[in-house]
Amino acid sequence: MRTTDVYSEDAALIGERQAAARALMAHPLLTERARPTEFALVRSHAEWLVQRFHRVLGYRLLVAEDHARLVKRGPAAAAGASFTRATGVRFTPRTHTYLALVLAVLVERTGPTTARELAALVREAAYDAGIDADPARGLGERRAYCAALSHLVGLGALTETGGTVADHAADAEADPQLLPHTQAVRSVAVHLPRAADDPDTFLASASDPDPDGDQQGETALRRLLAEHAVVLREDLSDRQRERLAAHQWRAAAALGNLLGCDAEVRAEGVALIMPDEAEVPGGFPSDGPVGQVALALVRHLSGRLNPGRPATSVPVPDRELDTALEALCGADAPARARWARTAGIEIPDPDRLAGLAVELLAGLGLLRGGPGRWRLSAAAARYGTGADDTAPRIQDNDEDSRTHLAGTSGAGSAVEGSPHPPVDPRGDLNRVASVLQAVANEKVSATSGDPGDHRGPGDDG
Structure with a gap:
């Protein structure tokens, strides 16, 4: 049996x-x-x-x-992911305008249509709203309009039943047949602004990063952990930092139960590690040129910029960053020849590729600050600390060929007259012992604690 x-x-x-x-x-x-x-x-x-x-x-x-x-709700609703075309180029404000107009037309339409018929309805909707937009007015307008349609096709809210949207983008006379799926179209935008909302008020209402109640505060922390690559303690308010120290393992258990992820808890912050097969928005690390350059850059900087002591971040000299980017994605970079042999991959020009790689790392929180004041986050160390030999050495302060930041009197202090902020602005690393004690205590309670079954926000009774 x-x-x-x-x-x-x-x-x-x-x-x-x-x-x-x-x-x-x-x-x-x-x-x-x-x-x-x-x-x-x-x-x-x-x-x-x-x-x-x-x-x-x-x-x-x-x-x-x-x-x-x-x-x-929370950080995901307030920030939102940037829409991009198939080439990876971000939507322009014009394309976003056409996306909003197309949605405004399609939410009331239930039958088949065509690209040109829909364009006429979009032009009428734009006129009624006082917006100067006409998909039939020139190639640039038509391409922005078609990019909005292609986005809806990719979401499954619109189906191409005869011809493709790309045909209309290339030829104004092409008129592909389209079938809108009204219920899905109505679900594309879920946080609709009211008539009196301005953009700032609308975004602020979608997220409260530091709620008053303990239950709401813990839920907000879980959202931060789930939606961001890493949550650094120094970025949190004092109240949320205390909540994270007290409940980090319970939050990790609840998110692990829901998403099947592991938690990496360190003195400087917390990160969720998804399974290898998980599809992560933003795609990092990835096989494309941008992802590969970003991964090589963060590994190289982690190996080269060693502060020699505990730190939540470390300054990135402009010359170090520019030299590494030139070696990794410049016109003569060995990787460009390898990418050229791979069919179907768009290889951006060196300047654009460098900008996209830095932008990706900044979006993940691995690079912080901005041009002239970049800092490498401590979270970057989890991707490796091997300096790339193809990048020329800029500073050679010891036998390890790593840049050690001298002149500091301890974690949390800054060099007098230095333009950089202290490496531990809120003293997290000076209180490692208390953090580890909280971790030890919480591990005990996490094994018997609620993995997400306790009463949630808004539950009645």
């Missing part, structure tokens, strides 16, 4: 639920047409996902017949 392995079945069930949760975090609008496998998982575990997202993160999950929408 065949016996059933209950533990294996439970592990498979948990794995499916966590994979579905990760898919929703990466793609808050998940449609059956664009991602059928992930959507099938979400439909299968809809009840569990609805409850867990509400209890752990305070997010609302809506599951319909052909799509699922995770309604986020």
